[in-house]
Amino acid sequence: MDELELLKKHWKKEEAQYPHVSANAIYKMILKRSSSIVKWVFIISLMEFGLWTALTLFFKGSKNTAHFDKLDSDYLLIPLSVIGYVILAYFFYLFYRNYRRISVTDNAKVLMENILKTRKTVKNYVLFNLLFMVVSFAVVLYIEFDQDQALINRVQAASANGEVFMFYAKIILMVAGVIAVFAGVLLFFYWLIYGLLLRKLNRNYKELKKLEMLS
Numbered sequence: 001m002d003e004l005e006l007l008k009k010h011w012k013k014e015e016a017q018y019p020h021v022s023a024n025a026i027y028k029m030i031l032k033r034s035s036s037i038v039k040w041v042f043i044i045s046l047m048e049f050g051l052w053t054a055l056t057l058f059f060k061g062s063k064n065t066a067h068f069d070k071l072d073s074d075y076l077l078i079p080l081s082v083i084g085y086v087i088l089a090y091f092f093y094l095f096y097r098n099y100r101r102i103s104v105t106d107n108a109k110v111l112m113e114n115i116l117k118t119r120k121t122v123k124n125y126v127l128f129n130l131l132f133m134v135v136s137f138a139v140v141l142y143i144e145f146d147q148d149q150a151l152i153n154r155v156q157a158a159s160a161n162g163e164v165f166m167f168y169a170k171i172i173l174m175v176a177g178v179i180a181v182f183a184g185v186l187l188f189f190y191w192l193i194y195g196l197l198l199r200k201l202n203r204n205y206k207e208l209k210k211l212e213m214l215s
Contacts, residue, residue, distance in 0.1 A: 023211055027108055030211075034111065034204045035103045037197050038118050042095035044193055045125065049088060071147045076139050084132055091125045108208050115205045119198055126190045130183055137179055141171075 098118040105111040144151055158167035 026207070027111075027211060030204045030207055031102070031105060031111060034115060034201060035099065037201050037204070038095070038099040038102050041118065041122060041194065041197055042092070042099050044197075045092060045095055049092075071143055073143045073147075076143060080136065080139055087128060087132075091121070091128070094121045095125075108211055112205055112208045112212070115201055115208075119201060122194050122198060126187075126194065129190075130186065133182060133186065134179060137175060141175060 095118075098114060098121060102111065102114045102118070105114060145155070155164065155167065158164045
C-alpha cells in the first residue's frame, strides 16, 4: 500500500477532527506524484528521441539506405526532417513546461487543469509520431517511383502487359501492411510506456476531484 492510500485511510478516520490538515496532506502527496509522473514523461520522450536517432545512424550504411542515398531525395527529405525536428522540439518544450507548471501548482483546481493539459499533450505527441511515420513512408514511396529506374521499368512493363492496376494494388497492400506493423509496434510501445504514466496521472486526477467535492 502506497503513502497516498495510507493518508486517505488516516483522513477517513480523523476527518471530523482534522479535515483541512488531512486534505492538504493528501493534496501535497498527489502533487508530488503528479510532478514525478510528468517529469518521467519528459525524460522518456527525450530517451525515445535518442533511441530513434541512434537507430537511424546505425542503419545509415546498410544496403537499403545506400541505395536510397543515390537518389535525389534531399529536396524532400531535408525539409521533412527539419519540420519533424522542430515539432518534436516543441513537444519537448511542452512536456518540460507541463512539468514546471505542475511542480509549482498551489491549489487542486489548477493541478487538475494541468493534468488534463499534460494528458492532451501526450496524446497529440503520439498522434504526431504516427502521422509523421505515415507521411515519411509516402514520401519515400514517391521518391522510389519517381527516380528508381528499376521500379520505373517494372511499372512500364506492367503497363504494357495491362497489369498496371494489379501492380499498384500489390505495392499499396504491401506498403499498407508494413505501415500497419510499424504503427502497431509504435502504439504498443506508447501504450506500454506513456499509457502507464497517463493511467497513473488519471488516478491522481480522480483523487483530486474527490478532494474538491469534499472540501
